[in-house]
Structures are given as structure tokens and as C-alpha cells.
Amino acid sequence: MNVKSNTMDTGNKKVVVCDDDRGILDMLEMIVESVGVSVWTEVDSSKLLLQLETDVPKLLIIDLWMPNYPGDAIIRKLRADAHFDDLYILCISASLNGEQIAMEAGADQFLAKPFDIGQILSVLDRVLLEN
Amino acid sequence: MTDNPLKNSAYFDDPEMTSLIYAALDASSTGIIITDNRLPDNPIIYHNKAFETITGYNTTEIIGHNCRFLQGRDRSQEAREQIRQALQDGEDIRIEIRNYTKKNDLFWNELYISPITNAKGEVTHFIGVQNNITARKKVEEQLVVEKESIERKVAERTENLRMSEEYLNSIVETIRESLVVLDPNLNVLTVNEAFLRTFKVTRSETIGLRLYDLGNRQWDIAKLKNLLEEVLPSSNPVLGFEVEHKFPHIGHKIMMLNAHRVELQGKFKDRILLAIEDVTDRRAIEKRKDDFLSIASHELKTPLTAVKGYMQLIKRFMPENNPKLTDIIEKSDNQIERLQKLIAELLDVSKIQSGKLDIHHDTFDFDKMVRDTIENIQLNSDSHKVVLRGETNAQYDGDETHISQVVGNLISNAIKYSPGKDRVEVYLSTLKNHIKFSVKDFGFGINMEDQKKVFDRFYRVDSIQKKFAGLGVGLYISEQIITQHGGTIWVDSDAGEGATFSFILPHTEK
Numbered sequence: 001m002n003v004k005s006n007t008m009d010t011g012n013k014k015v016v017v018c019d020d021d022r023g024i025l026d027m028l029e030m031i032v033e034s035v036g037v038s039v040w041t042e043v044d045s046s047k048l049l050l051q052l053e054t055d056v057p058k059l060l061i062i063d064l065w066m067p068n069y070p071g072d073a074i075i076r077k078l079r080a081d082a083h084f085d086d087l088y089i090l091c092i093s094a095s096l097n098g099e100q101i102a103m104e105a106g107a108d109q110f111l112a113k114p115f116d117i118g119q120i121l122s123v124l125d126r127v128l129l130e131n
Numbered sequence: 132m133t134d135n136p137l138k139n140s141a142y143f144d145d146p147e148m149t150s151l152i153y154a155a156l157d158a159s160s161t162g163i164i165i166t167d168n169r170l171p172d173n174p175i176i177y178h179n180k181a182f183e184t185i186t187g188y189n190t191t192e193i194i195g196h197n198c199r200f201l202q203g204r205d206r207s208q209e210a211r212e213q214i215r216q217a218l219q220d221g222e223d224i225r226i227e228i229r230n231y232t233k234k235n236d237l238f239w240n241e242l243y244i245s246p247i248t249n250a251k252g253e254v255t256h257f258i259g260v261q262n263n264i265t266a267r268k269k270v271e272e273q274l275v276v277e278k279e280s281i282e283r284k285v286a287e288r289t290e291n292l293r294m295s296e297e298y299l300n301s302i303v304e305t306i307r308e309s310l311v312v313l314d315p316n317l318n319v320l321t322v323n324e325a326f327l328r329t330f331k332v333t334r335s336e337t338i339g340l341r342l343y344d345l346g347n348r349q350w351d352i353a354k355l356k357n358l359l360e361e362v363l364p365s366s367n368p369v370l371g372f373e374v375e376h377k378f379p380h381i382g383h384k385i386m387m388l389n390a391h392r393v394e395l396q397g398k399f400k401d402r403i404l405l406a407i408e409d410v411t412d413r414r415a416i417e418k419r420k421d422d423f424l425s426i427a428s429h430e431l432k433t434p435l436t437a438v439k440g441y442m443q444l445i446k447r448f449m450p451e452n453n454p455k456l457t458d459i460i461e462k463s464d465n466q467i468e469r470l471q472k473l474i475a476e477l478l479d480v481s482k483i484q485s486g487k488l489d490i491h492h493d494t495f496d497f498d499k500m501v502r503d504t505i506e507n508i509q510l511n512s513d514s515h516k517v518v519l520r521g522e523t524n525a526q527y528d529g530d531e532t533h534i535s536q537v538v539g540n541l542i543s544n545a546i547k548y549s550p551g552k553d554r555v556e557v558y559l560s561t562l563k564n565h566i567k568f569s570v571k572d573f574g575f576g577i578n579m580e581d582q583k584k585v586f587d588r589f590y591r592v593d594s595i596q597k598k599f600a601g602l603g604v605g606l607y608i609s610e611q612i613i614t615q616h617g618g619t620i621w622v623d624s625d626a627g628e629g630a631t632f633s634f635i636l637p638h639t640e641k
Contacts, residue, residue, distance in 0.1 A: 027436075030441075030444055031440065034444065093429075094431075114432055114435045114467075114471055115440075
């Protein structure tokens with residue numbers, strides 16, 4: 001599919017974004033939507049796993065520092081579950097040692113905040129075009 | 132003295148011999164006089180040349196006078212009394228007496244006086260023999276002074292030593308660090324008060340025991356053991372060894388250990404001084420600071436991330452051909468960029484402060500890094516042309532990101548502080564085992580006083596404070612980065628004639 005087209009893929013949720021900061025969450029949602037990919041957002045990390053179980057996305061964009069359930073713990077949990085083998089995990093964080101934590105937990109890629117939306121777009125391009 | 136042997140000799144009547152004897156007397160460097168005791172006031176009737184030389188008087192001032200003129204006004208000497216007594220008794224005397232030359236210069240006279248008696252036993256003459264012993268006297272006096280001074284010094288030193296010992300003891304006892312002295316088998320010889328207080332123990336449950344048997348065997352750590360056992364044979368100190376442990380009486384603590392060989396001979400040879408510092412609180416504060424740093428970093432960057440993203444979204448969704456809006460967005464972007472840099476700088480300073488600025492070492496092409504940095508700067512600044520001269524051709528082993536940060540900072544400064552000019556010059560060169568980077572601007576320069584301070588944290592040159600924005604940490608960070616790479620950074624400038632910032636880094640081409 002051509003992610004740059006504005007055709008909305010309303011059926012399957014291709015991208016899930018999880019960040020406890022509303023501002024970032026909305027911004028990322030707009031970025032993903034801007035290239036016509038359906039996106040679902042979650043501000044409460046403790047509800048994320050349940051949602052992912054029912055509907056596995058292609059890409060998960062996830063923050064590290066979140067109340068209730070930290071991002072790295074979620075990533076570890078997902079990586080231990082064969083059900084999510086095809087899930088591409090992009091970790092975004094403003095933490096000083098975020099990259100190390102994310103990669104050790106099993107993320108596929110890490111972007112430090114503040115990132116350029118171009119960096120997000122290229123990940124979308126790459127991951128969603130793979131299939 | 133008995134009769135003059137010459138008196139009865141055959142030579143006495145021989146005029147040639149007499150003149151020879153006179154000549155011999157004149158050739159002597161010892162002053163010789165003869166007085167006639169039969170005449171009133173015992174006047175001098177003969178003197179040789181040396182007497183004139185020693186006293187400075189001439190014949191007319193000597194012959195016929197009593198010897199006392201030699202004492203000048205210094206009449207109350209005890210030596211005079213002794214001489215008088217000897218003369219009266221008609222006895223030999225050897226005495227040291229203060230005499231004065233005609234010019235009134237003091238000289239010490241070692242005087243021999245011999246009476247000459249006639250057949251009746253009457254003293255008819257005295258012979259005086261004089262030697263100027265001023266120099267010897269001076270040396271003797273000096274010796275006395277020096278001896279006294281040495282004695283005084285010895286006394287002072289002894290007192291000082293005693294005081295030093297007390298002083299050292301009081302330091303040892305008041306110092307907050309716990310101190311333990313160990314013998315070569317790591318048995319405890321002594322401990323100070325701080326040790327007893329810190330670990331809430333008594334001397335009797337400490338002294339004489341092996342270090343490892345103290346408390347609940349808190350020091351029985353294989354690694355520490357190895358290090359301590361090496362202190363005496365190798366003289367290598369143990370530095371900053373941390374022990375985190377649940378100690379008896381005092382609970383969970385972090386203790387930092389330093390151990391040194393006691394560098395003394397004799398009685399105190401082959402001892403280990405172990406200093407133990409409770410760093411529990413310090414570590415807790417450091418951890419809080421680190422936590423604060425992480426939180427501050429996170430909290431400042433989060434809204435920045437959102438704003439930056441939205442600004443870029445606006446750009447995407449913006450209708451074309453709207454130059455006004457394009458301009459506004461670009462300006463906003465620049466401000467966001469600035470904010471991002473400021474946050475990064477603040478974090479760098481905090482990291483440097485807590486010693487957490489990580490320097491990664493990778494080999495990179497130094498010249499390419501400089502070219503890339505310049506290119507990046509030129510993208511955002513077209514007011515100045517950055518001219519690059521020279522090359523290092525170095526495959527440098529260091530932290531590319533941080534060195535690039537320094538290069539960028541120096542070039543940006545050069546541009547920033549030379550408004551109205553159109554160029555800055557960058558020079559690359561290699562020196563013996565070093566590579567050098569310089570950037571020259573043609574701005575208003577930096578006066579001598581400020582040159583020393585520009586690398587200080589939060590320092591901003593007064594005259595530019597209000598004209599140019601900035602936290603005053605860029606050069607501080609740069610210096611720290613260069614220093615951590617083993618290099619140095621400096622500025623050359625004459626006020627009004629621009630400034631040249633340079634750094635060198637150690638580098639040997641493999």
C-alpha cells in the first residue's frame with residue numbers, strides 16, 4: 001500500500017501509539033493520520049496490553065517513562081510473547097539513558113525526544129511498506 | 132723571663148749582628164715593643180715596624196708614651212687590671228685585650244708581656260709582643276653565636292616535634308574519617324575516636340583483631356583482601372573502594388576505603404593506614420541529583436517535543452504560496468531549535484558537574500567532522516562565510532559528537548560575536564603528536580582580563596551581556612570536553628581586532 005496516499009485504512013489498526021503525555025500523543029496521532037494510516041492511541045499504559053491482545057498492529061510507538069506500567073516493562077512482556085513476533089516496536093523517550101533501556105528491553109528502534117516528524121514518517125514508511 | 136741570652140753572647144757587641152737582629156724584628160708581622168720600667172710611667176723605648184702597621188701610629192706617636200694609648204677610651208677592661216697586676220709582680224702574662232688603631236678601629240690584641248730583670252732582680256724592661264687576632268676573634272665569636280643558634284634551633288625543633296606530634300594526634304582524633312592502622316598481617320594496631328564512634332564499637336573489641344574478623348566480618352571481601360595484601364609489597368594504595376553492607380549496630384551503610392602504606396622508616400615501618408569514610412548520605416544526595424536531572428530533562432523535553440512536532444505538522448498542512456506564514460514557521464522553528472540547544476547545554480553542565488559526561492571513543496575522520504559541522508552551520512547562517520584552511524588528515528580516536536559540539540560552538544561564537552563582518556576562518560593543522568583546530572573572527576575581540584574568564588561556567592563578558600543571548604556555558608562545556616580528551620583550549624585576542632579560539636588534542640597517527 002502507499003502510505004503517502006490519503007486513503008484511510010479504517011479496518012485494521014496499523015499503528016498504536018502509547019504515551020502518558022496527551023500533547024505528544026495527539027501530535028503523533030496527527031502525524032500518522034497525515035499519511036493516511038489508521039492509528040489508535042492509548043494514554044494509560046496499563047490498558048495497552050489488553051488492547052494489543054485483541055488486535056495486533058504492525059507498529060507500536062511507545063514512551064518509556066509512564067505511570068502504572070513503564071514502557072520498558074511492556075516491551076519486555078511483548079518480546080516474551082510469540083504472538084507479537086511481527087510487531088515493530090519504536091521507542092520514544094526524553095530519558096537520558098533511554099536508548100540503552102529501550103534496546104535492552106527489546107525495542108527495534110529508539111528515537112530521542114525531541115525528534116523530527118521526518119524521522120517518524122520514515123519509520124512509518126519503512127515498517128508499513130514491508131508488508 | 133731570665134736574663135736575655137743575647138746579653139751574654141758574643142754577638143751582642145757585633146754591630147752587624149745587632150742590625151741583623153733589628154732587621155729580623157722589623158721583618159716580623161708580630162708587633163714588638165720594649166718599655167723601660169726604670170723611667171716614669173714605663174714608656175716605650177723601642178717598637179718594630181709591625182707595631183706601626185698594626186696600630187697605625189708612627190714612631191713619634193709611640194716612643195716615649197705609655198702603652199695605654201692603645202686602649203683608647205676603652206679603659207675599664209678587665210684585661211688592663213690583669214696586666215697591671217702582672218707588671219707589678221714582674222711576671223709573664225699572656226692576655227687578649229681590645230686595642231684601637233689611630234683611626235679608632237677596634238682590633239683584638241693577643242699580648243705577651245715579659246719582664247726583663249737585672250742582676251739585682253729588678254725589673255728594668257718589659258717586652259711586649261702583639262698579635263692582631265681580630266679575625267680569629269671574629270670567627271670565635273661567630274662560632275659562639277652559631278653554637279647558640281644551633282642550640283636554639285635544636286630546642287625549637289624538639290618543641291616543634293612535640294607540638295607536631297600533639298597536633299597530629301589532635302588531627303587524627305578530630306578528623307571525621309575513621310582511621311585504622313594495620314600491621315603487615317592486617318591486624319589492627321590502633322584506631323581513632325572517629326572509628327569507634329562511626330562503628331559504635333570499643334577499642335577492646337577492635338585492637339589486636341584481624342581486620343577481617345571485625346564486626347560481622349564486613350571487611351572479609353576477597354577483592355579488598357587482594358588489594359590490601361598488595362599495599363605493602365607494591366606500595367600501591369587502595370583508593371575509593373566502596374563497601375555496601377549491613378553493619379552491626381549501625382545498619383546499612385556505604386563505606387569508602389582508602390589504604391596507604393605508611394611511608395616511614397624504623398619504628399613505624401611496614402604499616403598500613405586505612406581511612407574509612409561513611410559516604411551513605413553523599414551517595415543518596417548524588418542519586419537524588421541524578422534523579423532530578425533525569426526528571427528535569429524529561430519534563431523539559433516533553434513539551435518541546437510536542438511543540439516541535441506540531442510546528443512541523445503545520446508546515447505539512449500549510450497551503451502553498453503563503454510567504455508570511457512560511458516566515459513565521461521558520462522563525463518559530465529557530466526558536467524551538469534554540470530552546471532545544473539551551474536544554475541540552477544545561478543538561479551538559481549538570482552532567483559535567485556530576486562527572487557523568489560520557490566520552491565515547493571511536494575513530495573518526497577529523498577533517499570530515501569539521502567540514503560537516505561547518506556545512507551544518509552554513510545552512511542556518513548565511514551572514515558569514517566560513518573559510519576552511521589546512522587539514523589534519525587525522526583518523527582521530529575520541530567522541531565525535533562532543534568534539535563536533537565544540538567545533539560548532541566555537542564557529543557559532545565567532546559568527547555571533549562578529550556582527551557586520553562577512554567571514555570567519557577555520558584553520559586545521561598538525562603539530563608534534565597533536566592536532567590543532569583554530570577559528571578566527573574579525574569582531575571586537577576580547578580584552579585580556581576577560582580572556583581568562585570566558586571558559587568559566589556562567590561567565591559572560593559584561594559588554595556583550597545585554598547584546599547577545601546565551602547562558603554562558605558553551606565555552607565551559609567546550610573546555611570540559613577538550614580537557615576530557617587530554618587537550619587544551621585557549622583564546623588569543625586583542626580587543627578590537629577579533630579573536631582566535633584554538634584547541635589541540637593529543638594524536639599520534641598509527
